[in-house]
Amino acid sequence: xSFIYNAWSGRLARAQRFSWNPDGTPNFGFPxxxxxxxxxxxxxxxxxPQKAFGGTGLRAQYFSSQGTTPSFTTPLATENGQNxxxxxNMSSPHKVVPADHFAVRWIGQIQPRYSGLYxxxxxxxxxxxxxxxxKNVIDAFAPGTARATRGFIYLEAKRKYPxxxxxxxIEVAARxxxxxxxxxxxxxxxxxxxxxxxAN
Ligand SMILES: [Ca+2]
Numbered sequence: 691x692s693f694i695y696n697a698w699s700g701r702l703a704r705a706q707r708f709s710w711n712p713d714g715t716p717n718f719g720f721p722x723x724x725x726x727x728x729x730x731x732x733x734x735x736x737x738x739p740q741k742a743f744g745g746t747g748l749r750a751q752y753f754s755s756q757g758t759t760p761s762f763t764t765p766l767a768t769e770n771g772q773n774x775x776x777x778x779n780m781s782s783p784h785k786v787v788p789a790d791h792f793a794v795r796w797i798g799q800i801q802p803r804y805s806g807l808y809x810x811x812x813x814x815x816x817x818x819x820x821x822x823x824x825k826n827v828i829d830a831f832a833p834g835t836a837r838a839t840r841g842f843i844y845l846e847a848k849r850k851y852p853x854x855x856x857x858x859x860i861e862v863a864a865r866x867x868x869x870x871x872x873x874x875x876x877x878x879x880x881x882x883x884x885x886x887x888x889a890n
Contacts (some may be wrong), residue, residue, distance in 0.1 A: 707876065719877050720809045720840065747771035747882040748798035748853065752787045758817070758833055760793035760858060772796060773882040774855050774868035783864075790861040799886040800853040802845040804874035811840045811869040817858035818866055823851040833860045845872075850886060 708718045750772040751765035767784045774796055782789040800822060802808065812818045812828050815836035820828040827841035845851065857866045871877040 720811070720871055743801050743803075743883050745801065745881075745883045745885045746887060747773055748796040748855075748885050749887050750783075751795045751797070752784050753793040753795070754788055755791050755793040755858065758858065758860070760856075762793065762795050762856070765795075770887060771882065773880060773885055774866055775879045776867070777865040778859075779863055779865070781864075789864075790859065792859050792864075794855075794857040794859075794866070796853070796855040796857075797888050798853055799850040799889060800845075800880065801850045801884050801886065802847055802870075802872075802875070803884065804872055805845065805847040806872040806874055807842055807844050808870050808872045808875065809840055809842055810880075811838055811871075812855075812867065813838050813869070814857060814866045815863050816860045819856050820868065821852075821854045831856060831858055833858075836863065836865060850889070852889070853885070 708716050711717045747770060750769045751762070752767045752769075753760055753762055753765055755761075766786045769784070776783065778789075780789060783792065783794060810820060810822075810827050812820060812830060813836060814830065816833045817831040818828065818839070819826070819831040820841065822843050822845070825843060827843050828839050829841075830837070830839040855866075855868060868880050869877060870880050
């Protein structure tokens with residue numbers, strides 16, 4: 691299959707890779723917001739080999755937390771080399787951290803492979819919020835069961851942006867994941883390869 695790229699200028703339709711849901715319906719991912727210009731069909735560039743950035747992951751800080759507004763002052767423990775894709779279920783994230791009423795702050799930098807408007811999605815139980823380049827991209831920092839939340843931000847390829855993800859666990863199940871997608875970036879968990887420790 692081939693396309694004449696120029697022919698896509700101004701068109702409303704585009705080619706897009708998709709997967710199948712368990713019930714047999716197609717999963718097209720997330721729609722791009724209206725008025726966002728797409729230069730080439732995402733299905734064409736989605737298979738482009740991705741260069742490894744050599745990211746070493748974020749720094750995770752673990753806190754105990756009472757109530758719904760943790761102070762994030764004194765971490766009980768710190769771990770490097772993280773991305774945000776964990777399902778603690780009923781367990782604790784660290785041996786010195788309680789299994790309920792804890793909070794996690796991931797700090798570092800994110801480096802996108804492509805320029806474009808990104809859809810970020812979290813899937814978390816309980817609360818989560820995401821800040822990129824000091825912009826509040828996702829704010830679902832409240833008690834609740836596992837749920838998806840989305841936000842948008844424009845990022846430039848190969849630039850490193852400050853990233854902070856705050857997570858809140860009240861009780862019972864605990865999990866947190868961070869995904870991204872753009873016209874060129876297939877939907878996936880943001881990989882460790884594109885994440886780095888804080889700059890200073
Ligand atoms: Ca919970």
